[in-house]
Amino acid sequence: MTVSIAWKNLFEGRARFLMSVGGVALAILLILVLDGVFAGAMKQLTFYMDKTPYDITLAQEGVGNLHMTSSFFPASKAGAVKKVRGVKGVDSIFYNSDYLVIGENRSLAYVIGYQPGKLGGPWEMAEGSADLKPGEIIVDERIADKYDLKIGDRLTVLGRSFKVGGLAKGTVNITNSIAFVRYDDFERARGLRGVVSYSLVTVKRGENPRDVIGRIKDEVKGINVMTREEFADNEKRLVSDMAGDVIKMMNLVGFLIGLAVLGLTAYTATLSKVREYGILKAIGAKNRKLIGVVFKQAIISVVGGFVIAVALAFAVAFGLGAAQAGVSLVIGPPSLLKVILGAGLITILASSIPILRIAGLNPAEVFRR
Amino acid sequence: MEAAKESVIEASNLTKKYGEGETEVTALRNVSLEVKRGEVVLIMGPSGSGKTTLLSILGALLKPSSGSVSLGGEDIAVLSESELPDVRLNHLGFIFQDFNLLSALTARENVEVVLNLAGVKGAEARKRAEAFLTDLGLGERLDFRPEKLSGGEKQRVAIARALANEPDILLCDEPTANLDSKIGHDIIRRLQQIAKNQRKSVVIVSHDARIKEHADRVLWLEDGEFKQMAVMEHDPVCEMSIEREKAAASVTYKDKTYYFCSKGCAGEFQENPEKFIAGEGAHAV
Ligand SMILES: Nc1ncnc2c1ncn2[C@@H]1O[C@H](COP(=O)(O)OP(=O)(O)OP(=O)(O)O)[C@@H](O)[C@H]1O
Numbered sequence A: 001m002t003v004s005i006a007w008k009n010l011f012e013g014r015a016r017f018l019m020s021v022g023g024v025a026l027a028i029l030l031i032l033v034l035d036g037v038f039a040g041a042m043k044q045l046t047f048y049m050d051k052t053p054y055d056i057t058l059a060q061e062g063v064g065n066l067h068m069t070s071s072f073f074p075a076s077k078a079g080a081v082k083k084v085r086g087v088k089g090v091d092s093i094f095y096n097s098d099y100l101v102i103g104e105n106r107s108l109a110y111v112i113g114y115q116p117g118k119l120g121g122p123w124e125m126a127e128g129s130a131d132l133k134p135g136e137i138i139v140d141e142r143i144a145d146k147y148d149l150k151i152g153d154r155l156t157v158l159g160r161s162f163k164v165g166g167l168a169k170g171t172v173n174i175t176n177s178i179a180f181v182r183y184d185d186f187e188r189a190r191g192l193r194g195v196v197s198y199s200l201v202t203v204k205r206g207e208n209p210r211d212v213i214g215r216i217k218d219e220v221k222g223i224n225v226m227t228r229e230e231f232a233d234n235e236k237r238l239v240s241d242m243a244g245d246v247i248k249m250m251n252l253v254g255f256l257i258g259l260a261v262l263g264l265t266a267y268t269a270t271l272s273k274v275r276e277y278g279i280l281k282a283i284g285a286k287n288r289k290l291i292g293v294v295f296k297q298a299i300i301s302v303v304g305g306f307v308i309a310v311a312l313a314f315a316v317a318f319g320l321g322a323a324q325a326g327v328s329l330v331i332g333p334p335s336l337l338k339v340i341l342g343a344g345l346i347t348i349l350a351s352s353i354p355i356l357r358i359a360g361l362n363p364a365e366v367f368r369r
Numbered sequence B: 001m002e003a004a005k006e007s008v009i010e011a012s013n014l015t016k017k018y019g020e021g022e023t024e025v026t027a028l029r030n031v032s033l034e035v036k037r038g039e040v041v042l043i044m045g046p047s048g049s050g051k052t053t054l055l056s057i058l059g060a061l062l063k064p065s066s067g068s069v070s071l072g073g074e075d076i077a078v079l080s081e082s083e084l085p086d087v088r089l090n091h092l093g094f095i096f097q098d099f100n101l102l103s104a105l106t107a108r109e110n111v112e113v114v115l116n117l118a119g120v121k122g123a124e125a126r127k128r129a130e131a132f133l134t135d136l137g138l139g140e141r142l143d144f145r146p147e148k149l150s151g152g153e154k155q156r157v158a159i160a161r162a163l164a165n166e167p168d169i170l171l172c173d174e175p176t177a178n179l180d181s182k183i184g185h186d187i188i189r190r191l192q193q194i195a196k197n198q199r200k201s202v203v204i205v206s207h208d209a210r211i212k213e214h215a216d217r218v219l220w221l222e223d224g225e226f227k228q229m230a231v232m233e234h235d236p237v238c239e240m241s242i243e244r245e246k247a248a249a250s251v252t253y254k255d256k257t258y259y260f261c262s263k264g265c266a267g268e269f270q271e272n273p274e275k276f277i278a279g280e281g282a283h284a285v
């Protein structure tokens, strides 16, 4: 054990130390929360694809996702796909985004028309049954909560009045929820005939979905065929392309805040001790040792800020989860890795000017006053 | 007694020029100085005469423009920048006018730090630091930070720090300038004791003429050159240090010349020289 000049200096300048730890924590928290909210939103975005147990998506040619599109293709093509080798089942759905009109209020929803008993319906019910009767609709429990809807109440969507027949769980994301009606109700409400929006294909046991997709593409032309994952990725990409620049921007802001706070505190901390570093040099301390002290101080501040920020971020994530809020915070390894690299970079950059200052100190100056 | 003559540091023909061309300043001109083990050398001189420059060169903090500095037989003026810190750490102790302790560290830690730098760690460094401080009467102040110490105490911590790595030589620039005269006197007395008891060489730069009586030699630096050297002598009767040239009387006894501050002391000596020489001998050990 040796006397740690770094720790002693930090302790002596507690106020500044706390400021640097706080600044770094704030910066990292900003990045983590923003990333987390975004990742949470992305995850919610593809709940429908993630929770529905199927393998291959069929869509209108040129359509690769759900958000802000509409997809219709002849039902006969879905029928043809059913005959392709390796295909186990083809369940078709209708899709449209529309407002749920609840009294005076409007709430944006992805309206899915599905066939009760087949794939594409709600995956978890909070109340009531997924086995819808004609004229009924399933909305999310949180929408019901928000607009004070109970089973049996009425709302309007697709230009028709529906009766709430059940409440689903976990279909809300930042922008909208999912509402489910019967396939035939949807068809009638929209006056559709002989078309479907998407088909959810399952493959037989032991079949590789990729092989089956190859066969479908050979045999049935004029539709877009993709794996469930590709469909979900397309959905994500669309949104991340839109939000990506904003996120990058905010990440940069967080990085700069951290750099500014740590840079400033590291610089003033060093400046206030410049004479002492000179004394140590005169007495016989090597540059390496003194640089180590400055760097260690920066590392301690950053690690402290990092630990606080990560702890807070996880606490917020847990709190949001427990509160069943519409926003969820997902802190994944990529986000943590990015923050660690950023924090490392901040440490190096923030201590570089103080280090140069100290390396350039002339020890003979200590005799000058 | 041969050891007493051993030279610890020897500077030969030191010249130091600062700047170039129009702004060139010659701070030292061909200065030579030899300091022996156990010797206290006081360097005095007007402001700007080059005292600090000389001390910095002796302290391996500054390179002379020409000349050599031999420390324990090695010319430190030709060592590379990267070799100098170890020379300073292991062979030289520094004492400054404004103490220059690390404010975040306690008295003990201030001493421990330089032991750590030299590779002495943990409990051993702690123990040694405590011993040095206790020796200097700071046993009760070990865990005080500098802000809680008086000027004299701070300077004593600085002395402990300077001694920590057992250097051969202590270099002190105006060690009493920030202390009142009584405390300053105490510090100088301690430095003198360290020189005598621990056989360290002590070089003191000071404006304070009262230090003279504690020095074995006083050098006068002016315009970068030594002007006249006052040889300090010890009055064996009253124990005062006096300049040889200014002694009131001198007596030669058994081939050695003794100098006295007054005729009275000389008279007393002549009555029974052995009494004072014996005391002298005991004092020197
Ligand atoms: N780094 C430097 N650059 C240029 N000139 C210098 C430098 N250091 C000292 N000098 C000059 O060298 C001369 C000697 O300075 P030095 O500090 O050694 O004097 P000093 O005897 O210690 O003075 P003081 O009693 O005021 O401390 C002075 O003229 C001073 O201005």
Ligand SMILES: [Mg+2]
Residues within 6 Å of the ligand: B051, B052, B053
């Ligand atoms: Mg000076």
